[in-house]
Amino acid sequence: MSKKLIKSGLIVSAMTLISRVLGLVRDVVIANIMGAGASADVFFFANKIPNFLRRLFAEGAFAQAFVPVLSEYHTLDEEHTTNETRKLIAQVSGTLGVIITLVTLFGMIASPLIVALFGFGWFLDWLNDGPASAKFDLASTLLKITFPYLWFVSFTALSGAILNTYGRFAVSAFTPVLLNVGIIACAIYLAPVMDNPAFALAWGVFLGGFIQFAFQLPFLYRAGALVKPTWSWHSPGVTKIRKLIIPALFGVSVTQINLLLDTIIASMLITGSISWLYYADRLLEFPLGLFGIGIATVILPSLAKLHTKKDTQEFSDTIDWGLRIVSLFGWPALAGLMVLAQPIIMVLFMRGEFTEFEVLQVSYALFAYLSGLLSFMFIKVLAPGFYARQDTKTPVKIAIKAMVANMVFNLMLAPFFGYVGLAIATTLSATLNAMMLYHGLKSANVFQLSGKTWWFIARLVFSAGVMALIVYQVSPEFDVWLAYSFVEQVQQLIICIFGGISSYLICLLLLGIRLSDIKVTQNRLN
Structure with missing residues (x-):
């Protein structure tokens, strides 16, 4: 078990290193074309909101609640040669899918309301026709483009949790690389033809999310975990996860919530x-x-x-x-x-x-x-x-x-x-x-x-x-x-x-x- 843990840790760290290096390349490209001005502030804001929700619905609270239950089912299946794990995956993916779809649609439609809530300083300027009013309008538009990333990344995280439980850590660890590739590609090829490079970066987030989602599907199929989603709100497995996930929303996402609070206050500080x-x-x-x-x-x-x-x-x-x-x-x-x-x-x-x-x-x-x-x-x-x-x-x-x-x-x-x-x-x-x-x-x-x-x-x-x-x-x-x-x-x-x-x-x-x-x-x- 020790050797297995160390080997898995090395694999994840190696894949994460590739992702982080590309993440730095992405940030270098963003810094080069936008610096740290008003447009950069707005793009980072529009990217931060779906990423915050990702911590709730994806790798964060959801994973912390889902993985222990999935591991329990998987262990019992191995001991008793049953097939309850696939059934649980179908139920969770279907239930999560409906919820995430509704949240994503709401986020796109109500983007001005979300910006008013988390970018309160910009909203006040918008009401008073102040100097930061343009930031509010731009943020509302960009958020409509970046919010679908939440849908893609939630299912990416679900797939990653399944593959990790099956001991296949490399796939989910490599997947974030593809988000960086999408943003870098759009920054290089799309930004020069747009009036505001922030729009190109926003479309890069959308594209990267889609590529991440599509990349893991073949690996799920090979693992025998690609199943037809079903709505099962009251099934035992989903009910158990629901009870675990509600408090976990706070437990694992406290850092992200703190960063969002920072963003609200930062919107009231200097550009x-x-x-x-x-x-x-x-x-x-x-x-x-x-x-x-x-x-x-x-x-x-x-x-x-x-x-x-x-x-x-x-x-x-x-x-x-x-x-x-x-x-x-x-x-x-x-x-x-x-x-x-x-x-x-x-x-x-x-x-x-x-x-x-x-x-x-x-x-x-x-x-x-x-x-x-x-x-x-x-x-x-x-x-x-x-x-x-x-x-x-x-x-x-x-x-x-x-x-x-x-x-x-x-x-x-x-x-x-x-x-x-x-x-x-x-x-x-x-x-x-x-x-x-x-x-x-x-x-x-x-x-x-x-x-x-x-x-x-x-x-x-x-x-x-x-x-x-x-x-x-x-x-x-x-x-x-x-x-x-x-x-x-x-x-x-x-x-x-x-x-x-x-x-x-x-x-x-x-x-x-x-x-x-x-x-x-x-x-x-x-």
Whole structure:
């Protein structure tokens, strides 16, 4: 089981790496053609709304409720040679399909109402014929184009959850690549022939969603899971998922809700605030998606199966292993990005409409987000510990507390620090969320960090600190970076990154960390 988990984790991380790299390419293209101005703010807003709902209806709350039930059915089918899994898939896909179709149609028709709700600052300007009134009109139009993405991605996530439960992680991990391909293609070929490139990007989101949906269908067919959807609101499986998903809407999506609250407040701040937060969040998502989400993807089905088999020790060991892995990569990512934030932003985005001013503004938000990177990662590992046990009440209580705290932090910090205050508030609430999740698992006698893991993490923190000091000494001043040509910037950045990685690994070896430290908590699973 240990080798299988590690292999699956590597596969998901590799596929996620490809997706994240293409995601950065996509953001580079967007920054080049739109920068961080008014149109960029509006596009990121129009893209954020369906992505937020995606966390509710797709990978987020739905997956956390669906995967444990599907794993339970799949395990029982293997033990008793029944075929209830296909029946459950048909019932869930049919029921979800009707709901998602209605939500999508409502979102397209009522787009001005949605913009008024989440872009309240623009709505006020529209009512008073203010300077931001054009943003409100543009956002309402773009949202009609991007909202169908929710329909496509919901079924993409359903397919991915099924394939993951069947142990086929590579397909669903690769699928996000196709969204980036769609957006990049439209940005390159469609944007030049449109008056506003934001429309080309919106159509890229639509196209990418469709390609993702179509790509997974053949793999579902080969797995024997491509079935005819049926409406089954009151069937036992759907009823069980419904009861789990309602509190899970809050539990797994608290970060997204916090980001939406940030967007509402940011719409009242200076132009560029939404874009600066977006670019900073995208850079944060690179290590978070590569390590945190990758590990969470593979351990949820495993935890669900272990809970079904009532193997409490292996259940605890799996969570412990997940925290070790994300810590191993998370701490150096945090340290490296903190030191190299501005050079990385410069190399990736500073061209076209994206200026030195934008580099500085994005870096300030990134510093704030990075201070919570490990908290975001820990949430991805700890939350499945509840959902795999079909316990959604505890995390929803935690999520509500964290969300209220985020709102308070927003109101406290935004008046003084602007958009950076919003990033700080998100970080503080995520840290509170992670601490309460751990305390909840510990109080329920489900999981507690072992002494070896505490010592393991302490050595990682020290090594990451040493790495940060070395990279800081090697990295030139900001003005020197600006004076470099693009080729020189890339060369210097590569030197800093490889110097940092080398110093981190050497420090780990000197402190006695070996490959066995990653596997030790999984010995019971071999």
